[in-house]
Amino acid sequence: MADQPDGIVLARHRDLKGRGWHPWLRRALVGLVALVLVVALFGFVGQSTSTTRAETATATLSVDSPDAVRGGLLYQTRFTIMAHQELQHATLVLNENWIDGLTVNTIEPSPVNEASRDGDLALELGHLAAGTKYVLFMDYQVNPTTVGSRTLELELDDGEQPIASLTRSLRIWP
Amino acid sequence: MDIVLRAALAFAFIFFLTRIVGRRELSSLEPFDLILLIVLGDLVQQGVTQSDYSVTGLILAAGTIAMMQAGVSYLNFRFKRVRTVLDGEPIVLIEDGRALARNVHRERLTRHELEEQARLSQIDSLDKVRWAVLETSGQISFIPKQ
Numbered sequence: 001m002a003d004q005p006d007g008i009v010l011a012r013h014r015d016l017k018g019r020g021w022h023p024w025l026r027r028a029l030v031g032l033v034a035l036v037l038v039v040a041l042f043g044f045v046g047q048s049t050s051t052t053r054a055e056t057a058t059a060t061l062s063v064d065s066p067d068a069v070r071g072g073l074l075y076q077t078r079f080t081i082m083a084h085q086e087l088q089h090a091t092l093v094l095n096e097n098w099i100d101g102l103t104v105n106t107i108e109p110s111p112v113n114e115a116s117r118d119g120d121l122a123l124e125l126g127h128l129a130a131g132t133k134y135v136l137f138m139d140y141q142v143n144p145t146t147v148g149s150r151t152l153e154l155e156l157d158d159g160e161q162p163i164a165s166l167t168r169s170l171r172i173w174p
Numbered sequence: 175m176d177i178v179l180r181a182a183l184a185f186a187f188i189f190f191l192t193r194i195v196g197r198r199e200l201s202s203l204e205p206f207d208l209i210l211l212i213v214l215g216d217l218v219q220q221g222v223t224q225s226d227y228s229v230t231g232l233i234l235a236a237g238t239i240a241m242m243q244a245g246v247s248y249l250n251f252r253f254k255r256v257r258t259v260l261d262g263e264p265i266v267l268i269e270d271g272r273a274l275a276r277n278v279h280r281e282r283l284t285r286h287e288l289e290e291q292a293r294l295s296q297i298d299s300l301d302k303v304r305w306a307v308l309e310t311s312g313q314i315s316f317i318p319k320q
Binding site: 003004005007012013014016019023026030033071072144145 | 176180190191194195196220224225226263264265266269274276277280304305307315317
């Protein structure tokens with residue numbers, strides 16, 4: 001007795017012939033979305049911070065900043081200098097990847113001077129006595145159109161004399 | 175350019191979510207669902223337009239979503255196989271007053287929900303149902319016995 005409603009094929013729509021795998025596909029796709037969320041919980045897509053450190057006899061330079069951020073996100077980078085010896089003209093030199101495609105909302109405390117040094121940004125911090133600690137905060141916002149991975153290079157100089165340097169990476173998710 | 179890509183991605187992702195979440199979950203609009211819908215809309219908007227407050231941005235985002243919807247609609251109309259993938263297929267839940275346990279379970283429905291839906295269709299007992307079909311829209315259509 002073929003009295004089923006028009007458009008209904010009993011084998012397909014009642015007996016689910018050929019559709020047995022559909023729920024498994026759905027579960028797999030739901031699992032995939034859940035996996036993305038779990039990965040996000042572990043900070044893979046931002047914005048948990050990590051610390052990178054460079055230590056020399058003259059000074060210790062460390063940076064606390066996220067390794068991954070997303071478009072539009074506000075975040076902070078903290079530069080810490082521990083001077084073991086006196087630095088007459090402490091200067092932080094940041095390569096362009098620290099700035100390019102990012103909006104710097106503020107730098108606190110304001111550097112004594114800012115300059116371009118062969119395309120890099122040089123922040124002159126002034127005199128640091130031996131045994132003193134200097135903390136510099138840079139507050140950023142990611143420009144929404146900026147995406148991709150980049151290498152961040154940072155150098156602590158005394159005048160033109162390199163004291164310590166370090167390299168980090170930053171991944172920007174859309 | 176990026177706003178068009180973001181809008182297209184948002185459309186595709188929401189479409190994907192609606193397909194995998196399940197039809198029944200999306201067909202009802204209870205107070206909580208309504209609130210969730212508004213929250214979801216706000217989240218999507220932020221991801222699509224971000225800090226673009228321009229009319230141009232609005233035109234690009236809304237235009238992209240409209241074009242994507244028109245495209246999906248055309249594919250649905252033109253290709254049966256695509257329609258099956260994009261819309262899903264109906265599934266028979268009740269035949270001759272008897273709930274088909276396998277199908278009902280597969281759609282995470284309870285007998286209580288079936289009875290409730292039947293009542294909404296002015297049917298006081300599932301025994302009086304000839305066919306009940308969960309449509310691709312998530313609605314259940316009831317065809318009573320003669």
